[in-house]
Amino acid sequence: MKENTREFEYTQADFDILRKISNQHSGILVPDDKFDMFYSRLAKRLRLLGLGSFKEYCQYLTENPADEFTEFINAVTTNLTSFFRENHHFEYLNKTVVPELLKKKAAVRQVKIWSAGCSTGEEPYSLAMALKESLPAGWELKILATDLDTNVLAAAADGVYSADRVAGIGEQRLKRWFQRGSGRQANKVRVKPELRxxxxxxQLNLMREWPMRGRFDAIFCRNVLIYFDRATKTMLVERYARLLESGGYLFIGHSESLHQLDTAFEPIGNTIYRKSTK
Structure with a gap:
């Protein structure tokens, strides 16, 4: 898109300021090819605030962080997800991880999972479905789901999805775990209270202090590491390791790898890693 066809004046200098602010807050690297994406995502904010240019928006953001910063981060954060995405991870969880936990944690009968970068909730709800279907009665399941974006977290907690978002889930699972809407909500479903x-x-910024103190049996951090530089990836993975039980699992995205990073994990395959028991 050429600059003279844009609704708002937007320059490379504006983009550089905005991506620097984003990086300082979230650690996420914003490449040059996100120039147009930043414009399209933030133009709505300019209209709402009655601003005439991105230069004005940069100034407004700097001078009014308490009012605007969360809106800014929500706008430029990418949230692409789906139920049972990369299904081989859920299959491995049920076929390998759960049988191990049934022996390892027979005394406490509790499983703890962290979904880091949970977006609109499809991943943690998929985890809840898979684990509740495989854990025996009497076992407690606790899933922590975190994200930087407060808007997607609100949608996730509500647990309401359009029918097309759950089209890939089998009919049996739909009946067991979702309530179908009626009337004006006929094209929507809601996660049942038992699953929620x-x-x-x-809300959690991975670059800030983490309040969690207990250890997890597995951490799903998929399609998150791809946005960080090598030093930040190493730091995050080290922090994940400290929060995992000995022998605990880290699941990452299909386009990610811990290769060439010095970590406490051994590769299992299919972007699954296990914390060393040594």
């Missing part, structure tokens, strides 16, 4: 009760949604 297993998931706790919280």
């Amino acid at each position: 009760a297993a998931v706790t949604f919280r």
Whole structure:
């Protein structure tokens, strides 16, 4: 898109300021090819605020961080997800991880999973479905789901999805875990209370202090590391390792790898890693 056809004046200098602010807050690297994406995502904010240019928006953001910063981060954060995305991870969880946990944690009968970068909730709800279907009665399931974006967290906690978003879930699972809407909500479904009760949604910036103190049996951090530089990836993976039980699992995205990073994990295959028991 040529600059003279844009609704708002937008320059490379504006983009550089905005991506620097984003990086300083979130650690996410914003490449040059996100220039147009930043414009399209933030133009709505300029209209709403009655601003005439991105230069004005940069100034407004700098001078009014308490009012605008969350809106800015929500706008430029990418949230692409789906139910049972990369299904081989859920199959491995049920076929390998759960049998191990049934032996390892027979005394406490509790499984704890963290979905880091949970977006609109499809991943943690998929985890809850898979685990509730495989854990015996009497076992407690606790899933922590975190994200930087407060808007997607609100949608996730509500648990309402359009029918096309759950089209890939089998009919049996739909009946067991979702309530179908009626009337004006006929094209929507809602996660049943039993499933929602297993998931706790919280806002979290991975670059800041983490309040969690207990250890997890597995961490899903998929399609998150891809946005960071090598040093930041190493730092995050080290922090994940400290929060995992010995022998705990880290699941990352299909386009990600811990290759060439010095970590406490051994590769299992299919972007699954296990914390060393040594």
